[in-house]
């Protein structure tokens with residue numbers, strides 16, 4: 001029998017557009033039917049944005065109270081229900097306004113409703129601007145693991161306006177720092193050397209911050225361009241997240257900030273990089289200095305046992321039937337995927353972290369309420 005191969009080959013693009021004040025300008029030009037999903041804590045800003053969109057484009061809007069603990073399928077269902085009420089059809093474009101939790105959740109709802117609606121992300125937190133909103137990974141958490149139910153659904157556009165960050169509480173700036181540090185470690189210079197020279201204070205958007213945001217976003221775009229579906233180099237973006245996500249699951253979603261969990265996870269990955277790949281220990285010293293400067297943790301949460309972490313690691317999305325895979329470093333800018341790290345070796349790395357930096361008691365209220373504490377942004381009116 002002769003065989004024939006015909007191939008579906010579809011190019012997909014996703015524009016990341018950076019600039020101050022750009023969202024307000026662009027909203028006035030939106031004419032197709034639009035539905036706005038936003039973090040309920042951004043009610044005032046969402047109202048201002050809605051007023052800028054021509055009324056003929058208005059289909060509906062929904063503010064959802066969010067936080068990592070509400071990034072669930074139940075919340076997605078409440079979004080579907082509202083889309084059903086508004087008779088959302090395939091030509092309706094979804095606009096998602098908020099932090100990483102909101103863009104992950106709204107993007108996931110958009111990827112599944114009517115088998116996929118087009119969407120645009122307007123990230124309003126540092127985490128979302130440098131990482132979460134870029135690259136089309138959309139997901140919700142399950143009791144078994146972080147972001148376990150999700151898909152790859154590229155937003156048509158991501159509008160990164162750093163002015164949103166001027167109203168962000170310091171704790172929420174810190175949530176995003178873990179991703180900037182991760183990007184510096186996997187991509188190296190110029191980001192790494194810039195952070196070595198200077199770590200700008202949190203709280204106000206300056207030219208230094210604009211540079212850090214644009215550079216980190218560009219690193220992410222470059223990696224996603226090589227490997228949208230994470231079968232290779234995109235795994236590097238998960239540096240520090242293997243143990244980070246396990247910590248979030250073990251202590252309970254929203255009970256530890258994502259940035260704090262990634263900071264601790266990055267130190268474990270650096271220790272393993274030293275023992276398994278010969279990474280220069282001075283890299284870890286440098287990173288510990290950055291974490292201390294920016295008041296991110298270096299210690300291990302006292303209540304978290306190794307057994308619980310090990311169980312949680314089995315749900316890491318990089319794991320395969322043959323076992324776990326880790327993102328480690330041969331050197332700054334030279335990440336590598338490593339298989340076959342034994343339980344005792346992971347345990348030894350965590351014990352070493354505890355010995356060298358100590359443990360801390362996770363206080364109530366140290367959790368992640370990304371975006372929820374954001375105050376009205378003066379420039380959206």
Ligand SMILES: O=C(O)C(=O)C[C@@H](O)[C@H](O)[C@H](O)COP(=O)(O)O
Pocket residue numbers: 131132134135137139146147179230234235237238241245317
């Ligand atoms: O976009 C990616 O790819 C990343 O891995 C970026 C991570 O920083 C981000 O937290 C992502 O959501 C984690 O991906 P996951 O597949 O482990 O859920």
